Amino acid sequence: MSVKVPPAGAFAAAAPVVIIGAGAAGLCAALAAREAGADVVVLERDAVPRGSTALSAGLIPAAGTRLQKTIGIDDDAKLFAADLKRKAHDEADPVIVDLVAREAGPTVEWLADRYGFPFSVVHDFDYPGHSARRMHGLPGRSGADLIDRLRQAAEEAEIPLIVDATVTSLYAGAERIVRGVEMTRPDGSLDRLGCEALVLACNGYGGAPDLVARFIPDLRSAIYFGHPGNRGDAVLWGEALGAKVLHMSGYQGHGSVAHPHGILITWAVIMEGGFQVNSAGRRFSDESLGYSEQASVVLAQPGAIAFDIFDARIAAIARQFEDFRQAEASGAVIDAPTVGGLAERLKVPVEALAQSLADVEDAKRAGARDRFGRTFVGAAPLSPPFKAVKVTGALFHTQGGIAINEEARALNAQGQPLPNLFAAGGAAAGVSGPRASGYLSGNGLLTATVLGRIAGRSAARLVVKSR
Numbered sequence: 154m155s156v157k158v159p160p161a162g163a164f165a166a167a168a169p170v171v172i173i174g175a176g177a178a179g180l181c182a183a184l185a186a187r188e189a190g191a192d193v194v195v196l197e198r199d200a201v202p203r204g205s206t207a208l209s210a211g212l213i214p215a216a217g218t219r220l221q222k223t224i225g226i227d228d229d230a231k232l233f234a235a236d237l238k239r240k241a242h243d244e245a246d247p248v249i250v251d252l253v254a255r256e257a258g259p260t261v262e263w264l265a266d267r268y269g270f271p272f273s274v275v276h277d278f279d280y281p282g283h284s285a286r287r288m289h290g291l292p293g294r295s296g297a298d299l300i301d302r303l304r305q306a307a308e309e310a311e312i313p314l315i316v317d318a319t320v321t322s323l324y325a326g327a328e329r330i331v332r333g334v335e336m337t338r339p340d341g342s343l344d345r346l347g348c349e350a351l352v353l354a355c356n357g358y359g360g361a362p363d364l365v366a367r368f369i370p371d372l373r374s375a376i377y378f379g380h381p382g383n384r385g386d387a388v389l390w391g392e393a394l395g396a397k398v399l400h401m402s403g404y405q406g407h408g409s410v411a412h413p414h415g416i417l418i419t420w421a422v423i424m425e426g427g428f429q430v431n432s433a434g435r436r437f438s439d440e441s442l443g444y445s446e447q448a449s450v451v452l453a454q455p456g457a458i459a460f461d462i463f464d465a466r467i468a469a470i471a472r473q474f475e476d477f478r479q480a481e482a483s484g485a486v487i488d489a490p491t492v493g494g495l496a497e498r499l500k501v502p503v504e505a506l507a508q509s510l511a512d513v514e515d516a517k518r519a520g521a522r523d524r525f526g527r528t529f530v531g532a533a534p535l536s537p538p539f540k541a542v543k544v545t546g547a548l549f550h551t552q553g554g555i556a557i558n559e560e561a562r563a564l565n566a567q568g569q570p571l572p573n574l575f576a577a578g579g580a581a582a583g584v585s586g587p588r589a590s591g592y593l594s595g596n597g598l599l600t601a602t603v604l605g606r607i608a609g610r611s612a613a614r615l616v617v618k619s620r
């Protein structure tokens with residue numbers, strides 16, 4: 154990954170706006186740039202755009218939407234921004250937090266109204282740290298559906314998407330104006346494309362083990378559950394062009410990935426009144442703090458595993474997620490009519506598991522904090538048949554990236570915008586601050602869709618203005 158000075162006559166072809174990466178960020182940027190009147194080309198390394206977006210549950214948090222209002226949910230951008238700031242320990246850039254909290258509702262409604270995305274609000278359980286039910290998703294609650302719809306919208310808008318095009322170098326002179334890109338094709342040949350503005354939408358560095366070991370040493374041996382093609386190119390180019398990178402130790406982890414099946418088990422199984430035990434049958438944490446920070450907590454348990462314990466009622470809620478249905482189909486979800494039977498099937502000590510369950514049910518009845526500080530307020534008691542999944546902790550995506558302003562323009566160390574470089578989604582510094590515990594559910598697609606749309610619109614303005 155390099156930044157090179159363009160030779161004379163380097164670009165036989167050019168597009169005003171070039172976008173690297175066809176995940177949620179890149180495709181939202183492309184749609185917005187086209188709407189704003191710019192010709193745009195999207196470059197994607199894979200044969201079919203998937204990205205981490207396809208691996209997600211496709212849920213976008215947004216406040217004050219008409220979809221919330223229809224089902225009586227009272228919410229607004231101010232409340233959402235306060236939740237984001239609290240979860241990020243006030244360490245995220247408040248300007249960007251306020252921006253994404255304000256623009257998330259309009260972005261979800263833009264996709265729903267202009268492109269026909271049939272979003273609905275997840276209304277039957279709470280996500281940790283959100284004061285209102287504000288996760289918007291497609292009917293299958295699947296990121297694969299989200300990326301397919303975005304790709305279809307881009308195709309219908311006749312936006313050129315060049316696939317099998319891994320961008321390997323940028324071209325820029327001493328003045329740091331990006332002039333174009335070089336891409337490597339599957340047969341090893343190289344193509345160049347000139348540009349007037351460049352949007353980096355190629356996510357973070359979860360797929361680059363050396364960068365993970367450098368910035369997130371706790372997770373260097375964790376499974377990386379995100380898209381393997383996200384290899385930190387954006388931050389490496391950004392740095393080479395003099396952009397500031399921020400919060401590189403921030404990430405989204407997850408403490409509930411079925412092991413060894415490698416399937417995400419929704420945190421709803423915990424938030425609805427379930428809990429986690431280790432292989433000794435004992436609880437070890439306040440699981441309600443969030444699934445992201447729980448990744449390293451689970452990885453610190455013996456054998457780096459834990460068990461999610463819940464019941465049939467909770468499984469019925471979790472079944473709205475495609476991942477959970479797959480987990481059931483592949484035998485990852487274990488059930489038993491009694492707690493003793495469950496312990497036997499999990500090979501954990503019966504007395505310890507029974508005691509852990511009894512303690513949780515006591516805490517629910519008492520409505521008090523348990524010894525880990527968790528409250529189970531509003532959670533129904535677990536009842537037979539019981540369910541369990543053996544899980545491990547995983548790295549989902551990184552949250553650090555290029556510092557940006559309200560137009561999603563990359564900033565240099567002095568806080569000044571670079572001439573024509575934009576970043577969105579996992580390529581930009583997120584709104585979680587420098588720690589895993591700063592990640593509020595949905596921050597990934599929040600910054601992908603909202604900042605993607607802003608980056609596309611801003612890049613278009615730049616090139617249209619210069620005509």
Ligand SMILES: Cc1cc2nc3c(=O)[nH]c(=O)nc-3n(C[C@H](O)[C@H](O)[C@H](O)COP(=O)(O)OP(=O)(O)OC[C@H]3O[C@@H](n4cnc5c(N)ncnc54)[C@H](O)[C@@H]3O)c2cc1C
Binds near residue numbers: 211321380
């Ligand atoms: C299992 C899982 C579950 C998740 N669940 C949620 C959720 O429910 N809600 C939520 O908000 N977030 C969730 N996330 C996080 C969310 O998926 C990401 O934050 C979001 O998809 C990032 O979007 P993006 O467009 O920045 O990146 P991506 O979707 O990863 O797209 C980046 C694209 O860039 C391409 N690319 C990379 N380098 C190059 C290059 N050099 N040249 C050309 N192309 C390149 C990649 O191939 C990829 O297609 C989840 C993540 C995972 C892994």
